[in-house]
Amino acid sequence: MPFELTREYIEQLKEAVKSEDEKTAQKMIVDLHPADIAEVFGEISNEEAKFLYILLDGEKAADVLIEMEEDDRENFLKILPGELIAKRLIDKMESDDAADVIGVLSEQKQEEILQSIGDVEQAGDIVDLLSYDEDTAGGLMAKELVMVNENWDMNKCMREIRKQAAEIDELYYVYVVDNEDILKGTLSLKRLLVSRANAKIKNICNADVISVRTDTKSEEVANIMDKYDLVSLPVVDTIGRLIGRITIDDVVDVIREEAEKDYQLISGITQDVEPTDNALLLTRARLPWLLIGLLGGILGAQVISMFEENLKIDPKIALFFPLIAAMGGNVGVQSSSIVVQGIAAKIIDLTSTARKLLKEISVALINGIILSSLCFVYNIVFKTSFELTITVSTALLAVIIFASVFGTFVPLALNKFKIDPALATGPFITTINDIMGLLIYLGIGRLFYDIF
């Protein structure tokens, strides 16, 4: 059964570290999975973590570093000497993990570490990987892979694989290339196990291979691996030469991060925060959207004061400000989130924007008529004046339609201009719909109070 971190465990461990009881401390962590140790490190101070860290053997220490949260790791690496990082840790990592670990450090420390790495080839791989944009296939891939020539037979192939496999953690696929290193196909391990020794690779490999280029966006990589159920995806350069591979565990992180980003935008949070972050970080992540909300509220006050005359005629108009604002906000968020999710899931939608808006309007009409009627009945029952009753119901319908169209249109437009459509969700849509809702409501009110 998986390890579960408890408060008692942490306290006991901190106690052992405090009394410098290496034996107890070691016993408590040595059998844990690196991911669990990384979790433990997130709960204790850097100095305590350092005490425990030197009790781990090199392989495990390297894995723990890979599994740590990025912030934790960055702080932790600061207290370790560069040469130790290079010789005891980076040396034992695959190139993509090593690049991730080194990538967050200062340029000076990066250089110090790269120069201390004994294996020149590995240092070169890491330098190569660091040059790619983090959000592309190049930034996700590892250089270590098992590669065979299409002209070999199974015998030679198996010998080569045994040699190359020693260098990598997990082996899921063997890649087949031609004499120019151009990717030609894959060989599943199942195929390797069941094929005869004299079979030629060219004839048994699967030539129908899906690959991406180094500059393919991470989001696209995640979509491809998800759609085609791939565990490993080869990466090629502009002329098709095999230069790396991406494994599914890295892509799972991309998928989670994408989802978290959209969730944060819709909830009005500007950067990656967690409940465990400190108050200052949390404030900084939340203040920007609240400022926009404040500005919206002030604009709303201005709009209302433009209609002060009407309010004097019937102060009860003010009763329904919150209702109009809330409904506009809710409908707008619903509409924009459906569009954003559709775009994110790459749901192929071949209908035109005009038709999308038309459908959105029909949904808004159905919802609007139901809600307006209910509101109408409420106002009749509670003996609201005729003018106000008809104003509220008409305005509600109009606001729902406006908010739907606006909430649908804005993310579609952003996406067209290659801006993240998720920016149009949450407080942004709510704030604009609040103001527009008031304008519509008070405008309709002025009209109707004049007529009746």
Place this chain on the structure above:
Amino acid sequence: MPFELTREYIEQLKEAVKSEDEKTAQKMIVDLHPADIAEVFGEISNEEAKFLYILLDGEKAADVLIEMEEDDRENFLKILPGELIAKRLIDKMESDDAADVIGVLSEQKQEEILQSIGDVEQAGDIVDLLSYDEDTAGGLMAKELVMVNENWDMNKCMREIRKQAAEIDELYYVYVVDNEDILKGTLSLKRLLVSRANAKIKNICNADVISVRTDTKSEEVANIMDKYDLVSLPVVDTIGRLIGRITIDDVVDVIREEAEKDYQLISGITQDVEPTDNALLLTRARLPWLLIGLLGGILGAQVISMFEENLKIDPKIALFFPLIAAMGGNVGVQSSSIVVQGIAAKIIDLTSTARKLLKEISVALINGIILSSLCFVYNIVFKTSFELTITVSTALLAVIIFASVFGTFVPLALNKFKIDPALATGPFITTINDIMGLLIYLGIGRLFYDIF
């Protein structure tokens, strides 16, 4: 490069189907990946899909069915005879995919198909899998796996693997069991390739294996596979016997679905909808939350009318209704979403609820003081009366603090009672904060107008 679906392609394909041009139609789809064909099927009518479907060979036809969207598949299966489904399609699927495909059908059709399956063992596997809850490891796992006895040597092991591997699509791990089928360890394929023929399995396998039980929740399964970077996870029964395995591609779907569900709840949508769904479905998904919003708006109107006397004294109080409501709503959504995301990501947080609320209050204080001060300056500049200026700023601070605490507390409480905390995000929090905000604002107003 991956296939990209275009409007032109669909039109051309529809044309070929309409003119019953089998040759063109076949040429257009035969080389596509099953996932791409499934995508194409989502864009054309059931009858058109059926015409194309019979042009595919059995293996590919089965794969296409697995890759189809659940709704599309359900509708499509209705027009295929049960015997064809059983003999041409289910026969070629792994047990988990077969159970997924059959699971959505009516009981009568399920029985019809199960009785037509030639392979009794496979039919039994499917029946077993159908008995598990969809949201557990049992519902995710497949029964097909490669299993070796710990007492065998490598020679016997390789012979067995070759035999068993023929039945499964992809092979990532070999599982090691004892004579009672109790899971003892795993054997990576890399290990298999590099070990000597006379090595005993017991001595070369990795005994440090992470497994789950059939009743482990899908969410937990996803967290474990993600945390420990697993490609395949063995499933055991209550006494530890190996009975299935879950692969990462199924878990990627779980992760995506979880994220989508939370996103939909925060945006006020009650069920899984996509932009391509019809207007009626979209209305049904959106109306429930809008009704709650309407109720909230009406309660808001009631609250305001309780303070009608005060409004008569200073109608300008109404100017700031939208501001107070919007800020309460925004802050509440921010707070609840941070908590919900923390819970979903299983961020270990060993601090007590009291300390969490304390931190939330300090964040609210910082934000609140900044925003209230800005609002104060605005009101001074725009020459708002002293009473109203001080009322708005004080109320804003109070509302921000209330909304923060409430938004943090509710999801934590729901989680404690094993209710999905995500229910507390979005329109729910916004609506309650709207009403409470008005109460706080008008209550403070009454107090201050009396004093000054």
